[in-house]
Amino acid sequence: MSAISIGLLGFGTVGKGVYETISKHQGRLQAIFGREVKVSAILVKNVSKHSLPDGEVLLTDNFQEIIELPKLDVVIDAIVGREPGYTYLRQAISRGCHVITANKEMFAFHGRELARLAKHNNVSLGFEATVGGGIPIIQTIKQLLNANKIERIEGILNGTSNFILTSMREENLTFEEALKIAQEKGYAEADPKNDIEGYDAFYKAVVLSELVFGKSPSQETSVREGITGITIEQIRVAASLGLKFKHVASIQKEQETISCTVKPVLTGEAHPLYRVEGVQNAVSIDADIVGNISLQGPGAGMFPTASAIVEDLIHIGKADFPAVFEEGKSEETVLEQPVWVILGDADQAELPEGFETISKVSKDAFIVKASFEAVSLLAPDLKAYQVLGYYAPAAEENKQVQPV
Amino acid sequence: MSAISIGLLGFGTVGKGVYETISKHQGRLQAIFGREVKVSAILVKNVSKHSLPDGEVLLTDNFQEIIELPKLDVVIDAIVGREPGYTYLRQAISRGCHVITANKEMFAFHGRELARLAKHNNVSLGFEATVGGGIPIIQTIKQLLNANKIERIEGILNGTSNFILTSMREENLTFEEALKIAQEKGYAEADPKNDIEGYDAFYKAVVLSELVFGKSPSQETSVREGITGITIEQIRVAASLGLKFKHVASIQKEQETISCTVKPVLTGEAHPLYRVEGVQNAVSIDADIVGNISLQGPGAGMFPTASAIVEDLIHIGKADFPAVFEEGKSEETVLEQPVWVILGDADQAELPEGFETISKVSKDAFIVKASFEAVSLLAPDLKAYQVLGYYAPAAEENKQVQPV
Ligand SMILES: NC(=O)c1ccc[n+]([C@@H]2O[C@H](COP(=O)([O-])OP(=O)(O)OC[C@H]3O[C@@H](n4cnc5c(N)ncnc54)[C@H](OP(=O)(O)O)[C@@H]3O)[C@@H](O)[C@H]2O)c1
Ligand SMILES: NC(=O)c1ccc[n+]([C@@H]2O[C@H](COP(=O)([O-])OP(=O)(O)OC[C@H]3O[C@@H](n4cnc5c(N)ncnc54)[C@H](OP(=O)(O)O)[C@@H]3O)[C@@H](O)[C@H]2O)c1
Numbered sequence: 087m088s089a090i091s092i093g094l095l096g097f098g099t100v101g102k103g104v105y106e107t108i109s110k111h112q113g114r115l116q117a118i119f120g121r122e123v124k125v126s127a128i129l130v131k132n133v134s135k136h137s138l139p140d141g142e143v144l145l146t147d148n149f150q151e152i153i154e155l156p157k158l159d160v161v162i163d164a165i166v167g168r169e170p171g172y173t174y175l176r177q178a179i180s181r182g183c184h185v186i187t188a189n190k191e192m193f194a195f196h197g198r199e200l201a202r203l204a205k206h207n208n209v210s211l212g213f214e215a216t217v218g219g220g221i222p223i224i225q226t227i228k229q230l231l232n233a234n235k236i237e238r239i240e241g242i243l244n245g246t247s248n249f250i251l252t253s254m255r256e257e258n259l260t261f262e263e264a265l266k267i268a269q270e271k272g273y274a275e276a277d278p279k280n281d282i283e284g285y286d287a288f289y290k291a292v293v294l295s296e297l298v299f300g301k302s303p304s305q306e307t308s309v310r311e312g313i314t315g316i317t318i319e320q321i322r323v324a325a326s327l328g329l330k331f332k333h334v335a336s337i338q339k340e341q342e343t344i345s346c347t348v349k350p351v352l353t354g355e356a357h358p359l360y361r362v363e364g365v366q367n368a369v370s371i372d373a374d375i376v377g378n379i380s381l382q383g384p385g386a387g388m389f390p391t392a393s394a395i396v397e398d399l400i401h402i403g404k405a406d407f408p409a410v411f412e413e414g415k416s417e418e419t420v421l422e423q424p425v426w427v428i429l430g431d432a433d434q435a436e437l438p439e440g441f442e443t444i445s446k447v448s449k450d451a452f453i454v455k456a457s458f459e460a461v462s463l464l465a466p467d468l469k470a471y472q473v474l475g476y477y478a479p480a481a482e483e484n485k486q487v488q489p490v
Numbered sequence: 491m492s493a494i495s496i497g498l499l500g501f502g503t504v505g506k507g508v509y510e511t512i513s514k515h516q517g518r519l520q521a522i523f524g525r526e527v528k529v530s531a532i533l534v535k536n537v538s539k540h541s542l543p544d545g546e547v548l549l550t551d552n553f554q555e556i557i558e559l560p561k562l563d564v565v566i567d568a569i570v571g572r573e574p575g576y577t578y579l580r581q582a583i584s585r586g587c588h589v590i591t592a593n594k595e596m597f598a599f600h601g602r603e604l605a606r607l608a609k610h611n612n613v614s615l616g617f618e619a620t621v622g623g624g625i626p627i628i629q630t631i632k633q634l635l636n637a638n639k640i641e642r643i644e645g646i647l648n649g650t651s652n653f654i655l656t657s658m659r660e661e662n663l664t665f666e667e668a669l670k671i672a673q674e675k676g677y678a679e680a681d682p683k684n685d686i687e688g689y690d691a692f693y694k695a696v697v698l699s700e701l702v703f704g705k706s707p708s709q710e711t712s713v714r715e716g717i718t719g720i721t722i723e724q725i726r727v728a729a730s731l732g733l734k735f736k737h738v739a740s741i742q743k744e745q746e747t748i749s750c751t752v753k754p755v756l757t758g759e760a761h762p763l764y765r766v767e768g769v770q771n772a773v774s775i776d777a778d779i780v781g782n783i784s785l786q787g788p789g790a791g792m793f794p795t796a797s798a799i800v801e802d803l804i805h806i807g808k809a810d811f812p813a814v815f816e817e818g819k820s821e822e823t824v825l826e827q828p829v830w831v832i833l834g835d836a837d838q839a840e841l842p843e844g845f846e847t848i849s850k851v852s853k854d855a856f857i858v859k860a861s862f863e864a865v866s867l868l869a870p871d872l873k874a875y876q877v878l879g880y881y882a883p884a885a886e887e888n889k890q891v892q893p894v
Contacts (some may be wrong), residue, residue: 376624381785
């Protein structure tokens with residue numbers, strides 16, 4: 087059988103991630119599709135900037151060369167901006183190609199029209215990557231919507247602004263200082279407006295609104311407000327109340343009106359978004375039968391986003407998936423020695439061999455590293471509990487031992 | 491077209507939830523299936539205990555009467571124990587019925603054989619409700635597995651034991667006191683062994699192991715340990731280290747061996763399960779391409795569990811679902827007046843009409859209730875931030891205003 091032929095638009099962070107994932111996990115894909123899955127052509131703006139490992143792949147700045155390929159099954163949109171993405175995907179759908187997009191700005195504006203066209207042409211339209219990067223938000227919402235009516239969604243949909251707010255609070259930085267670090271780490275663009283003014287989160291909220299309620303939010307009742315006004319003093323006052331600033335997108339329906347707001351709000355400890363820190367994204371979904379469900383994970387980045395796109399790819403033409411892959415050998419996992427808190431009279435305690443003491447915390451608690459076997463040999467008056475999420479700080483920093 | 495005919499096994503918490511959900515949301519189901527969805531018969535142990543609103547439904551203690559119904563499309567298992575559930579579902583599959591189960595103990599032991607039979611008979615087998623109640627864990631894992639290899643799952647899979655640990659820590663209770671409250675609230679059975687000794691969580695972990703790795707955990711490397719040994723003193727020592735006890739199930743593969751452990755562990759602040767409190771369940775999934783994703787929600791209860799079962803029901807015979815329901819009128823949502831923190835020189839501040847002051851916290855912070863409109867009329871030197879997850883404590887308790 088001939089290979090599944092993919093046209094990839096864009097070869098930046100997302101495009102490269104998709105290309106590498108498809109090459110690296112060719113075995114899995116072939117097991118699922120029963121044939122090779124191949125990127126046949128890549129579209130970029132500036133061909134001379136790029137070089138490709140595989141000489142057989144067409145690299146071009148001319149979309150016509152791609153859309154006119156003799157065989158083209160799927161077009162993946164990983165470029166930026168409303169145009170030319172929309173025009174290209176319309177051409178692809180008209181030709182009968184399945185399409186997948188990561189381009190939220192384009193999809194927020196033209197998603198409904200593309201969905202109509204795709205349905206009319208009997209091709210699939212994947213957009214998992216447009217919201218929440220690698221978190222399967224779209225799929226989960228579709229699944230919930232089978233039985234439930236969704237009443238409200240609240241989400242931290244932009245990792246850059248969440249990173250800035252987190253750094254300001256944790257490291258006691260000004261907005262400008264935190265933004266600079268975000269730029270140095272590659273989380274924020276040179277022009278950060280899209281993220282810090284809430285445009286990016288708003289596009290994603292529009293995609294969710296269309297998915298959940300079948301229409302876009304009303305202009306009158308919607309708000310898009312950035313985080314540039316938040317000061318470190320305000321963050322301190324909020325902290326004294328046990329509250330944290332979060333840049334939250336919320337989408338809800340009242341009567342027939344959909345409202346979408348993206349703005350800085352204060353969250354309390356029991357709110358599902360309170361604990362979401364750094365570049366993480368999360369959504370909290372209120373549904374009528376099931377109640378509240380929340381999902382958290384990496385909201386952007388090369389491989390998380392590629393994972394979402396490849397999941398969409400696999401949906402194509404497949405009604406049902408094998409739950410488990412039949413694959414070759416699995417890689418061996420090297421496990422770190424686990425960390426334990428030992429409770430009991432530590433002063434008297436004789437720790438058997440194989441224990442590495444990290445710190446003695448009090449007269450009845452030690453923190454140690456030890457194998458499961460060593461722990462099983464402890465005296466019965468000592469209780470050992472494994473610690474998950476433990477981070478041993480670098481010795482020279484001489485900080486207090488801190489769990490993270 | 492004739493109705494879809496369902497045989498419901500069990501009419502306890504879950505069975506009643508399913509029955510009510512199917513009745514109440516008949517409109518949605520008909521929109522999806524294009525025909526009526528009807529519970530034709532209900533199996534119980536003790537017929538005289540029950541009365542049914544709908545006289546047309548057969549209520550029986552004899553499964554043969556159900557399996558011999560002239561029309562039977564789906565059998566839903568909401569009874570307890572390995573048998574007779576297994577035998578009944580085998581009979582149902584052999585007759586060509588689709589089957590759905592919430593019965594984790596049965597499914598942990600016989601899931602693989604039922605999957606084989608279902609495949610052979612070309613019927614669906616739904617088991618979303620066996621793990622994590624209303625949280626779509628099974629579906630999310632299936633989805634992730636399309637593109638990813640899952641390396642490890644950690645979860646709080648039993649709400650009762652998590653409720654006990656949370657109450658001990660938050661209310662300073664002994665294990666026995668916390669257990670008694672759990673029983674009074676209906677979270678724990680009269681015989682709580684299944685929950686507090688980790689059997690229930692272990693069954694769920696076995697289901698996840700089969701789903702993710704295609705086999706059951708190895709007896710030698712697996713551990714099931716309860717929380718009965720945890721004392722309030724230990725919880726205090728852990729708290730002084732910034733750690734919380736959680737009863738965690740973890741499933742992981744090393745070389746060809748699957749290990750599953752259910753035991754009390756200590757979690758640090760950055761661990762995805764640290765913040766999961768009360769009867770909530772959650773899973774944290776590590777996958778090779780996407781990284782870490784976590785899901786949280788109600789792990790049990792009448793309607794969350796029913797929601798999972800109805801989602802499985804809708805999967806049956808449907809390859810693709812409409813993302814959005816075309817439904818009649820939506821119910822009107824009555825929104826509570828939002829809560830705000832007002833920052834600025836509060837002493838000098840003149841709050842316009844329509845503000846209800848909840849508390850004045852410091853010289854530059856108020857907590858108030860006010861409409862969006864009222865807030866928009868504030869003087870420009872005052873900044874108002876909406877508070878999500880706020881709980882105003884009862885006045886007579888005279889506690890500090892506390893966000894929850
Ligand atoms: N980065 C993420 O983590 C992430 C996550 C989810 C969704 N997304 C979305 O995915 C899309 C791609 O993001 P990215 O981060 O990969 O962007 P990027 O790194 O800036 O890469 C964009 C790529 O698209 C090409 N391109 C841009 N405009 C083009 C045009 N008019 N014609 C042809 N090629 C064009 C560029 O070509 P040159 O290389 O020649 O300049 C480049 O290869 C965006 O819509 C973004 O919103 C990104
Ligand atoms: N409760 C939850 O939140 C939850 C969540 C997820 C999964 N589950 C699972 O769902 C199943 C049902 O749980 P539940 O809480 O609904 O239990 P429940 O309230 O105790 O109800 C059990 C029902 O099954 C019937 N039954 C029990 N054994 C039977 C037998 N041998 N033959 C015929 N009928 C029998 C009982 O009949 P009588 O009424 O006549 O006694 C009762 O109606 C269990 O497997 C449980 O593990 C429960």
